[in-house]
Amino acid sequence: MFKKLLENIKLNPPLVHNITNYVTVNDCANIVLAAGGSPLMADDVNEVEDIVSISNSLYINVGTLNTRVIESMLKAGKKANELGLPVVLDPVGVGASKLRNESVKTLIDEIDFSVIKGNMSEIKALYTNAKNTGGVDVQEDDLVDNQNIEEAIEFVKKVAKKFNCVIAVTGAIDIVTDSEKVCLIRNGHAMMSKITGTGCMTGSVIATYCASNKDNIFAVSVMAVTVMGLSGEKAYEKIVEREEGTSSFRTYLIDTVSLMDFDTLKKYAKIEIV
Amino acid sequence: MFKKLLENIKLNPPLVHNITNYVTVNDCANIVLAAGGSPLMADDVNEVEDIVSISNSLYINVGTLNTRVIESMLKAGKKANELGLPVVLDPVGVGASKLRNESVKTLIDEIDFSVIKGNMSEIKALYTNAKNTGGVDVQEDDLVDNQNIEEAIEFVKKVAKKFNCVIAVTGAIDIVTDSEKVCLIRNGHAMMSKITGTGCMTGSVIATYCASNKDNIFAVSVMAVTVMGLSGEKAYEKIVEREEGTSSFRTYLIDTVSLMDFDTLKKYAKIEIV
Amino acid sequence: MFKKLLENIKLNPPLVHNITNYVTVNDCANIVLAAGGSPLMADDVNEVEDIVSISNSLYINVGTLNTRVIESMLKAGKKANELGLPVVLDPVGVGASKLRNESVKTLIDEIDFSVIKGNMSEIKALYTNAKNTGGVDVQEDDLVDNQNIEEAIEFVKKVAKKFNCVIAVTGAIDIVTDSEKVCLIRNGHAMMSKITGTGCMTGSVIATYCASNKDNIFAVSVMAVTVMGLSGEKAYEKIVEREEGTSSFRTYLIDTVSLMDFDTLKKYAKIEIV
Numbered sequence: 001m002f003k004k005l006l007e008n009i010k011l012n013p014p015l016v017h018n019i020t021n022y023v024t025v026n027d028c029a030n031i032v033l034a035a036g037g038s039p040l041m042a043d044d045v046n047e048v049e050d051i052v053s054i055s056n057s058l059y060i061n062v063g064t065l066n067t068r069v070i071e072s073m074l075k076a077g078k079k080a081n082e083l084g085l086p087v088v089l090d091p092v093g094v095g096a097s098k099l100r101n102e103s104v105k106t107l108i109d110e111i112d113f114s115v116i117k118g119n120m121s122e123i124k125a126l127y128t129n130a131k132n133t134g135g136v137d138v139q140e141d142d143l144v145d146n147q148n149i150e151e152a153i154e155f156v157k158k159v160a161k162k163f164n165c166v167i168a169v170t171g172a173i174d175i176v177t178d179s180e181k182v183c184l185i186r187n188g189h190a191m192m193s194k195i196t197g198t199g200c201m202t203g204s205v206i207a208t209y210c211a212s213n214k215d216n217i218f219a220v221s222v223m224a225v226t227v228m229g230l231s232g233e234k235a236y237e238k239i240v241e242r243e244e245g246t247s248s249f250r251t252y253l254i255d256t257v258s259l260m261d262f263d264t265l266k267k268y269a270k271i272e273i274v
Numbered sequence: 275m276f277k278k279l280l281e282n283i284k285l286n287p288p289l290v291h292n293i294t295n296y297v298t299v300n301d302c303a304n305i306v307l308a309a310g311g312s313p314l315m316a317d318d319v320n321e322v323e324d325i326v327s328i329s330n331s332l333y334i335n336v337g338t339l340n341t342r343v344i345e346s347m348l349k350a351g352k353k354a355n356e357l358g359l360p361v362v363l364d365p366v367g368v369g370a371s372k373l374r375n376e377s378v379k380t381l382i383d384e385i386d387f388s389v390i391k392g393n394m395s396e397i398k399a400l401y402t403n404a405k406n407t408g409g410v411d412v413q414e415d416d417l418v419d420n421q422n423i424e425e426a427i428e429f430v431k432k433v434a435k436k437f438n439c440v441i442a443v444t445g446a447i448d449i450v451t452d453s454e455k456v457c458l459i460r461n462g463h464a465m466m467s468k469i470t471g472t473g474c475m476t477g478s479v480i481a482t483y484c485a486s487n488k489d490n491i492f493a494v495s496v497m498a499v500t501v502m503g504l505s506g507e508k509a510y511e512k513i514v515e516r517e518e519g520t521s522s523f524r525t526y527l528i529d530t531v532s533l534m535d536f537d538t539l540k541k542y543a544k545i546e547i548v
Numbered sequence: 549m550f551k552k553l554l555e556n557i558k559l560n561p562p563l564v565h566n567i568t569n570y571v572t573v574n575d576c577a578n579i580v581l582a583a584g585g586s587p588l589m590a591d592d593v594n595e596v597e598d599i600v601s602i603s604n605s606l607y608i609n610v611g612t613l614n615t616r617v618i619e620s621m622l623k624a625g626k627k628a629n630e631l632g633l634p635v636v637l638d639p640v641g642v643g644a645s646k647l648r649n650e651s652v653k654t655l656i657d658e659i660d661f662s663v664i665k666g667n668m669s670e671i672k673a674l675y676t677n678a679k680n681t682g683g684v685d686v687q688e689d690d691l692v693d694n695q696n697i698e699e700a701i702e703f704v705k706k707v708a709k710k711f712n713c714v715i716a717v718t719g720a721i722d723i724v725t726d727s728e729k730v731c732l733i734r735n736g737h738a739m740m741s742k743i744t745g746t747g748c749m750t751g752s753v754i755a756t757y758c759a760s761n762k763d764n765i766f767a768v769s770v771m772a773v774t775v776m777g778l779s780g781e782k783a784y785e786k787i788v789e790r791e792e793g794t795s796s797f798r799t800y801l802i803d804t805v806s807l808m809d810f811d812t813l814k815k816y817a818k819i820e821i822v
Contacts, residue, residue, distance in 0.1 A: 022296045022570045023577050023589045029297050029470035034520050039470060041297045042371065044340040050371035066592040097590065097598035196577035196587060245803030246582050255519030258468065296570045303571050303744035308794050313744060315571045318614040324645035529793030532742065
C-alpha cells in the first residue's frame, strides 16, 4: 500500500502550507521538499486564506505561539476545512503555559483536524487540559515502553475518538490510531531527541503525505512516522561511521528522507498492526 | 572583470542589511558571510534607518511578509535610496496573495531598486500584477528553456526597462539584463529547487556583491547568479560521491560559495553574452 | 573542577528558556541540546512567565530586537530574578541603533544578570552607552590581542564591577571575569566569525551550563567559552581535512560541542588564570 501512497506524492507533488514556529521553520520547509512537496510558509492574517486556497494541505504547529499568529491559524484552519483540505496539528508544549492551553483548546474547538501529532505528555495535556510541568519536551514518566503499552494504546484510541481524527504519538514506540485501527512503530533512535525539530518535521511530513493522499490519512500518518524513525536510524549509523555529532545527525536525517524509496521502507519498517 | 569585482569585496568587506523572511534568514546570513560580507538582520521599524545608515547595501525579501515588517521595508528602502546604497528586491511569491501583490507594488512604487531577482512566474506576476496560482515556487510552464528563450529575453528586457533596474531571472537558464545588456547563465542544478532558500540566498549574494561594487550592478548580478549556479553543480557532485541527500546539498552549496575564487569561476562559468 | 560541573549537567539536564533572535534561534536550540540541556523558546508576553517558571535558566539575546519582544524579555527576566534563576544577556549589536541602546539600558536597569557576553565593541558600547558605527560585528580596532591585553583586562574588570556580574568577552583572546577573578582563553579559530551564530550559541551554552551550576557562574562561563573555542578548532581541522567550507564548519562546531567530554576539554583547553 505504501508503494501507491508514495507514488501519489510523486505524481501530484503537493503544496503544503505550514504555519509554524520560527525555531524549526527552516527544517520544516526542507523536510517538506525532501518528502516530495513544496512548502508555503505564510502566516500573516491578511494572506493566509489566499495561501490556503492554493495549497493541498495545512500544517499548524504552535511551537512559538504568539497572539498575532493564533488568529492566522484559526483563519487558515477554517478555510482549509471549507475547502476540504487535510489539516495537521502539532500542539507543541501544550500544558506548559496558560496561553498554549487556551490557544490549543480554541484551535481544537474551531477546526476539524485530520491528524494531531505529539509526544505522550502533549497528547495527555491535550486530553486532560491539565497543566504539566515539563515544558516542550517529553516527561520521563510519559515515555511509552513495553510495560504500559496496552494502557497507552487504549488511552490514545480514546483521544482519537474524542477528537475524531488520527492521533500520532511519537516516542520510544510510536502509536498511530484513528480510534479503531492501531499501528505501533518501533523505528527511530534516541538521538532524535538530541536535535530540535524532529517532532515538527514529523508533522510536516504527515501534512505532505496527507496532501496527496486525502483518502488514506491513517495509512500516510503511519508511513510518515515510520519514514522519520527509519531516517533517524540511518542517520545515526552514518554519524557513528563518520565520528560526527548531533548537527551532522540532523543533516543526515533530512538527507535520508529525501532519498527514501519504497524498497528501503519495506525492508526496514518495523510496523506492528495491533 | 570578475577578478576585480571579487577583489573589491575582499578589500572592502561590506555590511549588508537584510530584511528577509524567518524561514531562510539563517541561510541568508551565512551566505552573506560566505560571499565575503557581514550580515545585519534588523527589521524593527524603530531601528531600520539606523541600521541602513551603517550598511553598504540593503536586501528586501518578502518571503514571510507581515504588516509590521512592510513598514520597516519601506522606511529602510527610502533611507537606502537617500544614502545612495544599492537596494535588491526578491518579490517571493508575488502573485500568490492580495497582500503580496499590494505590498510589492508599494515597495516598487516607493523605492528605487538596483536589482530585482525572482523566478519567471514572480517576474511575470510583478509585471502583469495578475494573479498566478502556483504559490511561492515556479510554475512548470514558466520554466525558461531553449524553446522560448528568445521570447523570454525580450520580456525580461521589457521588465528591466519598466522598473529601470537590473532584472535577474533564475531558472533552468538564468537571464540577467539591465534592459540593454543581457547575459544567459547555464550553470546550476535541478537539486537547487529541492532545498528551501536557494532563491533567497541568491538575492543575499547579489546584495553583498553590489555593496562593494556600486558602479557595476549588472556585472555583479551576473557574477552572483553564476556563483550560485556553479556552487549548486559542485554541491551536487559532492552528494553523489558521498551518497548524501538534500540537506548535505544545502551545506555544500554554502561551502562552495565560501571557497569560491576567480580561477574556479573562470574555469566553470557558463555565461553567454546575448 | 570542570569534571564536576559537566557531571552536574548530565545529572540534572536543565530546561533553558531562550528569548533570542530569529536568525540563529535554531542554532541556539541545537547547541543547548548539544550542551546537555533542553531548549524552551517561547517569547509571547502572555506566556513567558509560565515558561520561566518551569525553566532552570534564562537567556536573553537582542539580535533581532522588536518592540513586541522587549516587553517579553523584561517580564521573563524579572520573573527569573524572582525565582533565583541565572539570567544571561547577549547585547548583540548594542551601539548600532538608538533602539538597541535604549532597550539594552532598560534590560540592564531592570534585570539582575548573572553573565553578560559580547564582543569587545559591544561590551564597550554597553559601558559607555556611546554610539559605535560598525554594526553587529566586532570592529577591527576592538580586537583584543597581546598588545593591549593588560588594558583590556582592566577595562573588562571595571565593567563586571559596574554591572555586578560575570562579563565574558569573546574575540581572538577571550576574557572572562567576575571583576576579581580573571581568565584568558586562547582557544578558538578565526573561521568562527565566518558563520552567523557563534556568539549567540556561546550565550546559549553559558545559560545551559549555568542552569545546572548556579553556584559556579564564573567557572561555567569560562568553561562554556573554552568549549566553544575548542569546538571551533576541531571543526576547522575537520573542514581542512575534508576540503569543505563554512557551512560544514558550523555543522562540525555543533557536533563537537555534542561530543565534548572532560578528557578532551582538559587536554586541549588553553586557559590562563591572570
